[in-house]
Amino acid sequence: MPQSSPALFDEVCQYVRQSSLLASVSAVLEWDERTKMPAAGAEHRADQTTLLSGMIHQRWTDEAFVAKVSELAAGPLVEGVDGETAVTIRRLKRLVDKKTKLPRSLVEELARTAVLGQSAWEQARRENNFAHFQPWLAKTFELKGQQAEALGYKQSPYDALLDDYEPEELTANVGRVLADLREQLVGLVAAIRASGRQPDRSLLSRNYPIDVQESFGKEAAAAGGFDFTRGRLDVTAHPFCTTLGPHDCRITTRYDEHFFNAAFFGILHEAGHGIYEQGLPPDRFGMPLGEAISLGIHESQSRMWENLVGRSRAFWQHFYPTAQKRFRAALGGTSLDAFYFAINDVRPSLIRVEADEATYNLHILIRFEMEQALLSGDLSAADAPAAWNDKYRQYLGIAPDRDAEGVLQDVHWSAGLVGYFPTYTLGNLYAAQFFATADQELGGLHAQFARGEFQPLRDWLREKIHRHGQHYSAAELVKQVTGRELSSTPLLAQLRAKYGEIYGI
């Protein structure tokens, strides 16, 4: 007797929840590995995570399960409906398709190349020797091209890769918005440099005791709405945010006693991710409607709390007196203006992860453009270092002397993460567009921040964005929340307003 569609749907949901439960176990292992595990435990931990990954992959590609999802996707539950069931089925079908379309041999070759490529990249960067990485760069993009063909795409092969991080987004759309941004941004950064104004950045390198950084950072994260009864903050080498369960979200940071920014803005950034995760519906945990929609939307939440809130003058109107009390030796005699300027210093630099709010996007543009050229074959791996340096000269007015600080600086390509970079700038764009709408609807966010009121913004984000999980695609969400398509206008307006005042331009 054939199963009724609702019964089949329940069965599939139950199965997916179990797969997600297993994935959340992997998240515990990874969190521990990156925050607590003694280094000697690494080999066994790799065995543990490999075992779980295999089990999870096997569940997602299990023939009977795949057949059930296909049956649901072709059945009455999904037709023309926009309710939770229909959306869930469509999202599951997309996931299953992606996982089953890639031939096993390609998956294995990609995995092997990522491991060996990363090892080659590490050595190449250490020795400042691009030639050592070059064949792996070529091979990675060749395999990513095969991946794109196997997955299929609407317009360009890059679409298929972008889809892993920004589902349903198209390269052409992103390219259009980022090209707009580049044109305006290059001019803005040049004008900032021409202004001649420079803050006293040295005040950020005074002594900031680590225990005080921790308590002050937690206070600010909690003010923004990160719920420490459902999460925690730990120390790691490369900060991240991870979710271990519907009520267990963990953020991480690293402290430098002689640099205020690293931990403080890092904590706000990860707390922004965490606030999104904590705002997803707990009763949909592990199902599409309980998960973040895209990396770009995720990044919009972290960038919003880090930059649009945390680097605003209003935020510090509220927090600076406390900061002065806590870091009396460092900030007791420093004015709010001097501090505010120092944390908003803009200057072209070579290293993406150290870049400021404005120039950061130019670093991303360079990578986004190069990825497309490497994938299409317009750029060869051998020519990548020169292309990199040319673009840095063109967009930022500076270029690295060493490939280790140039084309070799990021781990992404060696790890097979192609199509990931644009989500960072998409995050900035979404954030500015959401923030502008929130500012209108809530009536003056900066005035609220200056009074220490961050709850209205958080509640608005929860209502408009977080609680929907994957109900809407990123593009649908932006349209629905802000009333218009994604555009570079809000981000440019925000940067112009802020830096216009600071640099007098």
Added chain:
Amino acid sequence: MPQSSPALFDEVCQYVRQSSLLASVSAVLEWDERTKMPAAGAEHRADQTTLLSGMIHQRWTDEAFVAKVSELAAGPLVEGVDGETAVTIRRLKRLVDKKTKLPRSLVEELARTAVLGQSAWEQARRENNFAHFQPWLAKTFELKGQQAEALGYKQSPYDALLDDYEPEELTANVGRVLADLREQLVGLVAAIRASGRQPDRSLLSRNYPIDVQESFGKEAAAAGGFDFTRGRLDVTAHPFCTTLGPHDCRITTRYDEHFFNAAFFGILHEAGHGIYEQGLPPDRFGMPLGEAISLGIHESQSRMWENLVGRSRAFWQHFYPTAQKRFRAALGGTSLDAFYFAINDVRPSLIRVEADEATYNLHILIRFEMEQALLSGDLSAADAPAAWNDKYRQYLGIAPDRDAEGVLQDVHWSAGLVGYFPTYTLGNLYAAQFFATADQELGGLHAQFARGEFQPLRDWLREKIHRHGQHYSAAELVKQVTGRELSSTPLLAQLRAKYGEIYGI
């Protein structure tokens, strides 16, 4: 074509290693739950651990696997040989038999009773109302009786339960040694009380800053041989030691700023467990030869470092000057003699976990005797409180006013852990017997401790005990290492020598 025995053995080992790998993932989840997890994560964590437990149980009871183990156990590899392969097969066969002999309905009823029984026990203890727990106590022992019958036993049903914690040990043997101990110990404790001497215990309640307790405790644990490059120390509510992988062993403690003993001796105790775990052969991880032989032997290692080392005068001859420097306000003006007497204070008390080195064993004897009576039906659940109080009066000269501090004080029975208690005192007995042999063979351990030399003892324990895993049963190991059967003589001699000097008796 039938598989050759060596090929079958390899296949079984591979399978068991995978099961153990999964179990080690569970260990990560449990460690995190008890040290780091926000309380709100508990429900999801329970889902995660239930999923893994189910998978692990299913692997151990898988029909094809069970058949393979039985085939090996009946085959040529196991006959009359004492090599690694034969021992491994015999241990696996024992494990599989125990896991398959219990009917599923009984396993489920035991699990259900443990959950509900613990909840009833918590309430009963909170409200000091034994009647609320009484039916659960009766039911637990009834089910444990069924468990014993299903598993089978050599002489008495209690053997089958004891076997879960002290494999292959017999109740009659344990009973004989513990009865010897009781006769002598009751007299010794009475003599100590009659001596009239009492230390100034208040010095242990001075201010001991927690961060100093932590660093000093780690220093002492490392001196004993706990390898912090393959482990760590964290804070928890109920301290434990757990192994997450062959090179990842974690100990835990809890700090009380106004009580020195809790964390310091707790750390030494858990470090003793950890030193054993770290001494097991890493390349046999997850296989019988890479695992501890019994709870009693495990406890012998923790008790040895906590008491025979950590509470010895020689240990403090080395460490006390450092302690005085670190805890200057608390100990700067206190003599070594006064401190040594305070940490070795003996006095009958009502609560097992707070008892001293001598009276502790009487607490265990009471529970061991009562467990046997409850299991055989000689004692009814209704009569348990009165029996408890009678025994306390008889052995310790005191009795509780409230059942909450009497028969309701321990979690074990409510959790279905019957047969577990004697392993605590077996640990003390083994420890004293091993220590006496080590002292002879290494030539004066106390003189070494006084010079800060703990490595010879650790290396001796590694060579004689740790590296063997489950190659020998506990009884075989004791015989092999010390040349004689387990006896109460070494422990009594050690207690008499120590307290004879301290109390002048």
